[in-house]
Amino acid sequence: MRAVLLLGYAFLYLPLALMAVYGFNDSRLLTVWTGFSWRWYAALWNDGQVVGAALLSLRIAAVSATLATCLGACAGVALARFGRFRGRGAFAGVLAIPLVIPDVVAGLSLLLLFVAAGVQRGAVTVTLAHAGFTLAYVAVVVQARLADTGMDLEEAAADLGAPPWRVFASVTLPLMTPALVSGWLLAFTLSLDDLVVASFTSGPGATTLPMVLFSQLHLGPTPEVFALATVVLAIVLAALLDAWLLRPRVRVAGVRTAA
Amino acid sequence: MNRFLVLAPAWVWLAVFQLLPLLIVLAVSLGEPSEGIPPVAFRLSGASYATIADVFYLRALAQSLRVAGVASLACLLIGYPMALAIARASARRRPLLLTLVILPFWTGFLLRLTAWVGLLKDGGWLDTALGAVGLPPAHLLYTPAAVYLGITYCYLPFMVLPLYARLTRREIALEEAAADLGASPWRVFATVTLPLSIPGVIAGLLLVFIPAMGEYVIPELLGGPGVETIGRVLWSEFFDNRDWPTASALATVLTVALVLPAAAWQWRQGRR
Numbered sequence: 004m005r006a007v008l009l010l011g012y013a014f015l016y017l018p019l020a021l022m023a024v025y026g027f028n029d030s031r032l033l034t035v036w037t038g039f040s041w042r043w044y045a046a047l048w049n050d051g052q053v054v055g056a057a058l059l060s061l062r063i064a065a066v067s068a069t070l071a072t073c074l075g076a077c078a079g080v081a082l083a084r085f086g087r088f089r090g091r092g093a094f095a096g097v098l099a100i101p102l103v104i105p106d107v108v109a110g111l112s113l114l115l116l117f118v119a120a121g122v123q124r125g126a127v128t129v130t131l132a133h134a135g136f137t138l139a140y141v142a143v144v145v146q147a148r149l150a151d152t153g154m155d156l157e158e159a160a161a162d163l164g165a166p167p168w169r170v171f172a173s174v175t176l177p178l179m180t181p182a183l184v185s186g187w188l189l190a191f192t193l194s195l196d197d198l199v200v201a202s203f204t205s206g207p208g209a210t211t212l213p214m215v216l217f218s219q220l221h222l223g224p225t226p227e228v229f230a231l232a233t234v235v236l237a238i239v240l241a242a243l244l245d246a247w248l249l250r251p252r253v254r255v256a257g258v259r260t261a262a
Numbered sequence: 263m264n265r266f267l268v269l270a271p272a273w274v275w276l277a278v279f280q281l282l283p284l285l286i287v288l289a290v291s292l293g294e295p296s297e298g299i300p301p302v303a304f305r306l307s308g309a310s311y312a313t314i315a316d317v318f319y320l321r322a323l324a325q326s327l328r329v330a331g332v333a334s335l336a337c338l339l340i341g342y343p344m345a346l347a348i349a350r351a352s353a354r355r356r357p358l359l360l361t362l363v364i365l366p367f368w369t370g371f372l373l374r375l376t377a378w379v380g381l382l383k384d385g386g387w388l389d390t391a392l393g394a395v396g397l398p399p400a401h402l403l404y405t406p407a408a409v410y411l412g413i414t415y416c417y418l419p420f421m422v423l424p425l426y427a428r429l430t431r432r433e434i435a436l437e438e439a440a441a442d443l444g445a446s447p448w449r450v451f452a453t454v455t456l457p458l459s460i461p462g463v464i465a466g467l468l469l470v471f472i473p474a475m476g477e478y479v480i481p482e483l484l485g486g487p488g489v490e491t492i493g494r495v496l497w498s499e500f501f502d503n504r505d506w507p508t509a510s511a512l513a514t515v516l517t518v519a520l521v522l523p524a525a526a527w528q529w530r531q532g533r534r
Contacts, residue, residue, distance in 0.1 A: 105476015
């Protein structure tokens with residue numbers, strides 16, 4: 004058992020570790036070690052194209068994840084709480100489309116929509132497209148959470164005379180908050196990571212970070228990419244550590260969160 | 263709460279951003295290429311479907327099936343023992359072990375692929391390691407094997423998560439009963455644990471197979487010209503040849519081929 008886990012984690016982490024080490028390489032070549040240097044971190048810091056694209060990607064990811072969370076929550080609540088409403092099967096089916104179609108199809112179809120509507124393509128169309136394909140993931144997370152918690156508490160509140168909006172605001176909403184947070188994070192990550200849909204739906208002047216990285220990979224990457232990967236890894240680790248340290252405090256506050 | 267207020271925005275959004283785009287793809291696939299902007303002339307024609315019935319496209323489809331099949335089986339072979347080991351770890355350590363599986367997923371898809379370019383390229387890290395023990399270089403980059411490795415690496419979390427969810431829910435009482443009645447650990451696994459985890463296996467295979475089937479980036483960056491998958495063909499029809507009807511016809515075929523089995527599976531699950 005232990006050997007299995009060691010091998011599995013070695014497979015997952017060896018490439019990341021090599022990247023982190025070779026980000027400090029002095030050579031222009033990706034994999035030939037010549038000596039320690041910070042030069043690629045300096046290059047990254049001064050690379051206006053990469054920094055600008057990263058900021059644009061973060062903005063698009065934040066806005067599209069927020070949009071996807073609002074709409075995905077509506078869809079998740081409808082599926083988990085409205086019983087067998089009319090058109091439920093069709094609703095669930097259409098909602099699940101992005102989970103089943105490849106991203107080349109999603110990208111092409113959304114591009115054709117924007118062309119047909121005569122919309123100028125740019126950051127706004129990428130944001131809408133990302134909200135479109137990440138919404139389904141949020142809905143799945145919210146629905147699963149609400150299905151898990153059951154309706155007992157909401158029924159109790161209603162029996163005690165709370166009007167429907169009150170039941171929603173003081174029972175359902177707090178119950179699904181952890182799902183809204185993890186759904187938003189998932190949508191944010193998917194948007195930040197997407198190359199294909201963005202390539203189809205973007206226009207001149209709106210180049211996201213994955214688009215910049217993709218063209219660099221085509222032209223032959225420098226260790227600057229490794230430096231960037233190491234920075235991203237450090238940010239993710241810091242965020243995880245922070246979440247880890249915050250966990251006990253959340254418990255004390257009386258809110259049970261799914262670990 | 264007013265149901266209409268919750269359902270209406272979701273329905274409007276889904277109709278505009280999910281259904282309508284796919285209908286436009288279908289419409290464009292029935293048009294013909296033209297010189298204008300957009301480069302499509304709408305006249306009901308099956309020409310683009312006749313185009314993609316060619317050996318070139320069928321070979322790309324077969325290539326995609328092979329890539330997705332090999333990668334999802336590889337994910338299963340690596341992911342099942344990992345999911346089982348995590349599910350059997352002490353409850354205190356499980357969250358950490360699971361987070362470690364998902365963490366690479368948060369570090370960026372293209373960044374992780376760059377690491378694989380560094381590993382597999384001629385004179386890369388793998389060749390250096392092989393040379394150190396006196397073995398010849400592997401020449402793996404720009405081969406199908408590189409694509410299998412890349413997809414397996416990137417999609418492994420999607421296999422481990424559903425398997426883990428299923429294996430932690432396993433009927434412990436049944437396993438203990440089998441062991442008490444004298445079954446060897448292997449026998450317990452083969453006759454109790456494995457059959458009970460089959461829904462997780464199917465979910466994991468679908469979660470890897472479906473996106474791998476239309477994958478563009480990994481074959482493009484690691485596969486070289488030899489691995490022409492359907493995703494790459496669609497991309498180049500659209501961006502390089504500006505043949506929107508043929509790209510749309512490929513998208514339509516791919517969508518039907520993936521949505522129908524998934525819908526059938528969902529329907530069966532719903533009836534249980």
